[in-house]
Amino acid sequence: MLLNAINPTPLAMQLKIVKGMRDLYGEEVRVFSYLEEKAREIFSLYGFSEIRTPLLEHTELFAKGVGEETDIVGKEMYLLEDRNGKSLALRPEGTASVVRGLVTNNLLKQSRQLRFFYFGPMFRYERPQKGRYRQFYQIGVECFGVEGPEADLEMFLMLRQYFAAIQLQGVAFQINSIGCQEAACRPAFKTKLIHFLEQQKEELCADCQRRLSNNPLRVLDCKQPGCIALTAQAPQSHQHLCGRCKDHFATLQNLLDQEGVQYELNPKLVRGLDYYSKTVFEVYSANLGAQSAAGGGGRFDGLLELYGSAAAPAVGFALGLDRLALLSEPLAPVNGGAFVIGFESQAVVSLVAKVRQAGILCEYDPFFSSMKSQFKQAGKSGARWALVLGEEEIQTGQVALKDLDQGTQTSVTPEIALEKLQEN
Numbered sequence: 001m002l003l004n005a006i007n008p009t010p011l012a013m014q015l016k017i018v019k020g021m022r023d024l025y026g027e028e029v030r031v032f033s034y035l036e037e038k039a040r041e042i043f044s045l046y047g048f049s050e051i052r053t054p055l056l057e058h059t060e061l062f063a064k065g066v067g068e069e070t071d072i073v074g075k076e077m078y079l080l081e082d083r084n085g086k087s088l089a090l091r092p093e094g095t096a097s098v099v100r101g102l103v104t105n106n107l108l109k110q111s112r113q114l115r116f117f118y119f120g121p122m123f124r125y126e127r128p129q130k131g132r133y134r135q136f137y138q139i140g141v142e143c144f145g146v147e148g149p150e151a152d153l154e155m156f157l158m159l160r161q162y163f164a165a166i167q168l169q170g171v172a173f174q175i176n177s178i179g180c181q182e183a184a185c186r187p188a189f190k191t192k193l194i195h196f197l198e199q200q201k202e203e204l205c206a207d208c209q210r211r212l213s214n215n216p217l218r219v220l221d222c223k224q225p226g227c228i229a230l231t232a233q234a235p236q237s238h239q240h241l242c243g244r245c246k247d248h249f250a251t252l253q254n255l256l257d258q259e260g261v262q263y264e265l266n267p268k269l270v271r272g273l274d275y276y277s278k279t280v281f282e283v284y285s286a287n288l289g290a291q292s293a294a295g296g297g298g299r300f301d302g303l304l305e306l307y308g309s310a311a312a313p314a315v316g317f318a319l320g321l322d323r324l325a326l327l328s329e330p331l332a333p334v335n336g337g338a339f340v341i342g343f344e345s346q347a348v349v350s351l352v353a354k355v356r357q358a359g360i361l362c363e364y365d366p367f368f369s370s371m372k373s374q375f376k377q378a379g380k381s382g383a384r385w386a387l388v389l390g391e392e393e394i395q396t397g398q399v400a401l402k403d404l405d406q407g408t409q410t411s412v413t414p415e416i417a418l419e420k421l422q423e424n
Ligand code: AMP
Pocket: 093, 124, 126, 131, 132, 133, 134, 135, 136, 137, 138, 293, 294, 295, 296, 318, 319, 320, 321, 322, 323
């Protein structure tokens, strides 16, 4: 369809951003990049490398993996039809896509274990509020192939190291185990839980009455005060584990204690998505207000099999970058570099180009305002040096090099000025 057919007067249209979306720029983007850079640095120490998957996937990938009964799939996915009528979804989370990536590229045949991290936007049609957007950003990690709790432990160690690197204070881990698909494990627990919940069905909130039949574990983490009170005495999954899941959880807790990782056992933590098994965890911060979860993760040993692929144990997590940015301390201003001051456009742009070519941050005033204003801008820019091209300098082929920290000034050739900048 032609643009004109959609809006006959395109120039008069109101440019509005889509609800729940936001533009990122300035300081916020700097913080996002910093958080990503640090994640890259720390996660590589643990043998993880980056994977980039498409934003669009076939809808059934999420319907099957995340679960049709979950809020994410049932209510929050952005769906679209392509020109052939195929149903596609903007990814609401990263794990299903990474798993699809392993299968599509046959990666599990090539290595006994695989470790990937990803960054990027996710899309969920949620009610927007501070810290909750319809396009938000995640940093995620997935480790495939290792069944033992050592891999779970690594997630916590890596997160702890990452939080220390970005100087994030006041974050706490909560953990739980929701068992596996073995009849004696989660299915048996589910039956017990349903039995317990059925007895108070009338008092549960409307959402939980629905969850009771299609996703009963989610009733445990309902945030409605009435449901919280009603489930206080509910059976706890970590006390109804099969032998293997019990050992796994006990060993993990021992390892966490051994490594001095602090955590709290939260028997009501279930994570809500169908694909989780055994260990589940969340990262909380008291400084986040209503949206207190900064991240979450767990094991998903059954997900590959669910997709009809060869089984492979897996564990991972996702952090909300928007929320980490809210928690982060402001970054130090960018300092250093040079500011070229002058009125002769040709001379100024030529010197600016030389300085930048030498790999040094350099700014100038493209409006060639008054000398006073240019000096003011130089001071504000955080530049260490001002390179002044006044009338005299233009005539003598020199440049006045002013150290903006010390206030000293010398007249030198442009070559010497460059050498001086490179030394500092
Ligand atoms: P989840 O796997 O749904 O628990 O998401 C992992 C993390 O992503 C959460 O702990 C949040 O930090 C972040 N997150 C999830 N949904 C949103 C959203 N709508 N807006 C901002 N961040 C979100």
